[in-house]
Amino acid sequence: MSSDERRDSLADQAAAWVPPWQRPTAPSAAPETEDLGNSAPPEGPEPTKISGDIEGAAESAAPDVAVEAGGEGKGGRGSSAKGSAGRRRGAPAPEPPPELDDTELRGALEAILLVVDEPVSELILAQVLEQPAERIGPMLDEIAAGYTAAGHGFELRRAAGGWRLYTRPEYATYVERFVLDGQSVRLTQAALETLAVIAYKQPVTRSRISAIRGVNCDGVIRTLVSRGLVEECGTEPDSGAFLYRTTTMFLEKLGLNSVDDLPPLAPFLPDDVEELADATR
Structure with missing residues (x-):
């Protein structure tokens, strides 16, 4: 074939070429509708296989999606972490102070009364010890009765709206002799x-x-x-x-x-x- 003939053949081919998006598509065969139950599945990859792979990929990418929606995902992840995060966001409730038994309460009251320099009220004692105020009064009465029954040289009594330890009147002369030591502080x-x-x-x-x-x-x-x-x-x-x-x-x-x-x-x-x-x- 001469060069002129080859050139004419290429020009014809170029003129006759149609882009793929403009080419007519062959009509697909309509499926048989008479017997859908007995029709054979089309050839090619199984659709169940593809859907299973997609579901597996979705689970690996977002394992907690099902849990956040209300269900439990694989391994139960997501629900416990989300619940703990909610608990961390809320302020923890303060624990009530432990209630002292009678022996500890008695000892704590005696220790405080030994160091006070003025009568202390029951309300202040309850606040310091973090105990109910209704327990303080009866315990102080019990302590005072115990000192009196034991015959101690001091007593616990109410004074100026509070409680304080005092020496007993029958030992006042000895206390004055020790404290005053010859000094007179009497009022005129x-x-x-x-x-x-x-x-x-x-x-x-x-x-x-x-x-x-x-x-x-x-x-x-x-x-x-x-x-x-x-x-x-x-x-x-x-x-x-x-x-x-x-x-x-x-x-x-x-x-x-x-x-x-x-x-x-x-x-x-x-x-x-x-x-x-x-x-x-």
């Missing part, structure tokens, strides 16, 4: 009288105290305030004068729980008190 007669007036008439002004005693009490009141036995507690609405009352130290020193425990004055008044009152008018 004027200070005792002024303190008594304030205790029974509180709150009371200086002028009222001086009127009851019959002498000026400014210096004595300053002494009582410096000793911590008396304190200011406001002013009188009418005159604006300072009012005075006794302090917690006063109750503690006398061993009283409140001023209501002060003894009545009637037995200490003279028989002719009415005549004396009329004479001073």
Whole structure:
């Protein structure tokens, strides 16, 4: 074949060439619909094999998908990890403090009462020991009764709204001899009288105290305030004068729980008190 003939043949082939996407497709044979149950499966790879491989690949890529949807995946992974993560996100509930038995509670209360320098209330003891407040009062009563029954030289009693250990009155002379060692810290007669007036008439002004005693009490009141036995507690609405009352130290020193425990004055008044009152008018 000459070169011209070859060139013409190639040109014809090029002109006759049709791209694959423009070529007509052969019509596929329609499936028989008369007997679908008995028709043979088409040749080629089994569809069950392909679907099984796809499902296996999906399980290996996301093992926890089924678990998060509500089921259990292979090996049960995902549910426990997700539950623990939820528990970690929430704040743990605080555990209640352990309840002490009676022996431990008794020992703890005695240890605290040995180091306090002022009466301590039942509420504070319950907060410090982290125990119910209703257990503290009965236990303190039991401890106090035990000290009294055993005949110790000290006792546990209420004073100034709290509890504290005190030496027994029958051993006061020995305690004073040891503590004072010849030093006198007693209040003067004027200070005792002024303190008594304030205790029974509180709150009371200086002028009222001086009127009851019959002498000026400014210096004595300053002494009582410096000793911590008396304190200011406001002013009188009418005159604006300072009012005075006794302090917690006063109750503690006398061993009283409140001023209501002060003894009545009637037995200490003279028989002719009415005549004396009329004479001073």
